[in-house]
Amino acid sequence: MYQIKDINKKFNELKVLEDITIDFPKNKTTCILGPSGCGKTTLLNIIAGIIKKDSGEIIGFNKDISFVFQEDRLIEWKNIEENISFVLKGKMDKEQIKATIDKYLKLVKLEEYKYYYPKELSGGMRQKISILRAFAYPSKLLIMDEPFKSLDINSKQILIDFFKELRIIENRTCIIVTHDIEEALTLGDRIIILTGKPTAVKRVMELNGNEENMIKLREVIEKEFMI
Numbered sequence: 001m002y003q004i005k006d007i008n009k010k011f012n013e014l015k016v017l018e019d020i021t022i023d024f025p026k027n028k029t030t031c032i033l034g035p036s037g038c039g040k041t042t043l044l045n046i047i048a049g050i051i052k053k054d055s056g057e058i059i060g061f062n063k064d065i066s067f068v069f070q071e072d073r074l075i076e077w078k079n080i081e082e083n084i085s086f087v088l089k090g091k092m093d094k095e096q097i098k099a100t101i102d103k104y105l106k107l108v109k110l111e112e113y114k115y116y117y118p119k120e121l122s123g124g125m126r127q128k129i130s131i132l133r134a135f136a137y138p139s140k141l142l143i144m145d146e147p148f149k150s151l152d153i154n155s156k157q158i159l160i161d162f163f164k165e166l167r168i169i170e171n172r173t174c175i176i177v178t179h180d181i182e183e184a185l186t187l188g189d190r191i192i193i194l195t196g197k198p199t200a201v202k203r204v205m206e207l208n209g210n211e212e213n214m215i216k217l218r219e220v221i222e223k224e225f226m227i
Contacts, residue, residue: 001025002141002173007056009042015198016042020056022192022201026140029167029174031184033221034194040177043199044145047175061141066134066172068144072126074118080105081114084133091138104136107169108162124155128162135166144176148183160186181221185214193224 002024009017016039024030034040045051047058048065074083081101088097105111110132118126127147134142147163148156160183167174178184184191185207193203203224205217 002061003057003059004043004047005057005059007043007046007058008054009039009046009051010054017046017053018198018200020199020201022204024173024175025190026173027171028189029176029187030190030192031188032175032177032192032194033181033184034177034179034199035196036179038194038196039199040179040194041145044143044175044177048143064137064139064141066137066139066142068131068134068142068147070146070149072118072123072130074126074130076118079115079117080110080129083118083129084136087133087137100136104132108132108165122155124151124158127151127155127159131159131163131166135170135172140173142172142174144174146177146179148178148180163187181218184221185218191217191221193221 003022005021007017007020008015020043022030022032032040032043042051046053047061048067049063075086078086084101084104085097088100092100101114102111105114110128113121113125113129121129131144131147134144148159151159164187176183176187188207190207191205192201193205194200195202205220207213207217
């Protein structure tokens, strides 16, 4: 179990996070759902060690975390193989890197894109490579910060299906931040609903894969967001 406990964060006099406590069960996907600008990205950055908390505890996390950002962050002058290889250096030798890249590209039938450069790919395909790169990195925890935010509806659905396919193949603990209710319901095993600033945990909801359960949760979440 990963856990954050009583996390607080201020920027100057603006209190962003207030006594945030969340459990993240291993090998499950936890979606953090909250209004835009409430501090979700700040929370992820604290979990990942990118910025410091003011107080509280971070339990069970280590430095080996895969991160998918809102933008793909591919290196423009490197091809797809080189982009994936870049994050694997220092984690395995050259032969293992090559085998790992080939394995993941083959798993999702993207071998033909191995020598493509980012500029040759659509926005959806670039983000697909970004997600694949995160799964290829040898970590037990994957953090995603609104990875589908900038995509059109069709591209978003393709990427969601792609992520779910990878989750079946590679069982990781995933933390996904979103402000989209349908994304949270589609991707999550559990949903954490946050308030606006100062941000606190408003509700924790468990999904069981049952359609009736999902309909009820959707109604509850929509009411929460209207309050």
